[in-house]
Amino acid sequence: MILKNVSVDCVIFGFQNDKINVLLWQAQPGLLKKFLTNTQEYEESKEIFDKNPALKSDQFWGLIGTHLPTDDDLDDYAKKILKVATGLKDIFLKQFQTFGSKDRVPHMRVLTVAYYALINPEYHNLELSSIAKSVKWFEIDKLPELIFDSKEIIFRALKTLREEVQYHPVGFHLLPEKFTLTQLQTLYEVILDKQLDTRNFRKKIQNMGLLIDTNEKQTNVAHRAAKLYSFDVKIYNQLKEEGLNFRI
């Protein structure tokens, strides 16, 4: 059984071409089978689908998510959605808001518990995704037509990310395991939508003790090769708890 009044949606952010991207899908009943493996759950969800023209249209994209099965923990199910959609697990995923306006979905009363996730789409190339072919990255400022209040949810997620990033070092999740300081700086510039001073940024980041010098360098770049860093998971977890002042 699924809960007809509750859906779980994930706003999956990626960082690509120096832009923030969002992973979206055009949900089709067939795809639901990947999430709702129980036949009855699938049938129930399909029925809801059939009732809602927006969900059957080819024109509209939406957030990746489904109704919540009765027997799944909320947080676990969000992880499952992420896993099926991207093939990835153990990545940053956070519940940030539940949307519950009365008329947000036509003809139905649905609350959506929304999560946002951060992944690096170059590093994680979605090969493992069960629905890779039905899913697409969109730059945050070039979103397609979206169903329901997906757009609002995306921008609330972005706002939450922008706040979060100021006090917690979450931004690292959007980078490959080994990254340059310039990449890191660009990431922060894009998220915060402002220019940062290179020297000051480097000083601040390096003083945090979060970076590990991998002793490797970029190769095949037509300029001085940058050092590659990874970040120290132990110190990251510590700082995450303490609520480091990460304002930049």
Place this chain on the structure above:
Amino acid sequence: MILKNVSVDCVIFGFQNDKINVLLWQAQPGLLKKFLTNTQEYEESKEIFDKNPALKSDQFWGLIGTHLPTDDDLDDYAKKILKVATGLKDIFLKQFQTFGSKDRVPHMRVLTVAYYALINPEYHNLELSSIAKSVKWFEIDKLPELIFDSKEIIFRALKTLREEVQYHPVGFHLLPEKFTLTQLQTLYEVILDKQLDTRNFRKKIQNMGLLIDTNEKQTNVAHRAAKLYSFDVKIYNQLKEEGLNFRI
């Protein structure tokens, strides 16, 4: 109609006797009428009540809340709960998390969308509450036996408040309209659970431009009377948006 799988609960924080307090109730079917004015909604909710022994016991207290009526906006309904429980409106109320573990409520699948509110119980004496007699303040470290996962929800709310208070000047909501700097400092000391330096605290607060000197003083105190301040709503709103660094 109500949504059988969704409840809305409010963690109502007050500041009294230099302690953080929480407003709780022992829900009884009769009280539900104050919230669920539609007869059918009341009956549905009562039925759920009757099924759950914990809700009928005299021993257990719980968070104030009910199932969500089908025709209410989620946020509006949280406001309504607060209004009925305390008689107050236009006070600080924030959705902070949705709890959705599978077995958090016995025999039923219920997600709880949790909000927390900040009020000053001395100033707002609950006279206007429709259910004042059925409601009681508890000090945060002297909580009674609580139903379901209410305790977890309360402590998650407290954690959220502790984080929030570091970056946004929310603490003001817990004080009377006119307050002394010592009261404000004590409030922060209690919320953050650490001692603060008086001189530095005052300097910091006063530099924020958030305080208005009312030119009044305490009366009938057996020591030098403290100045009373109120706070500047306009600047408050501004700072709230900007995400002021309020670390103390």
Place this chain on the structure above:
DNA sequence: ACAAAAGTGTTACAGATACACCCATGT
């Protein structure tokens, strides 16, 4: 040699911390 991005240091300023005594009021 040139283009392109990486990398680096100093000075000035603002905010944070540490710390101890006098002041006003009621009993």
Place this chain on the structure above:
DNA sequence: ACATGGGTGTATCTGTAACACTTTTGT
């Protein structure tokens, strides 16, 4: 006059902001 909490200033330290040139690499 005394008990109680209110109220204040300064010196030091730490972190932030502003700012321009040299280095490395591939073509």
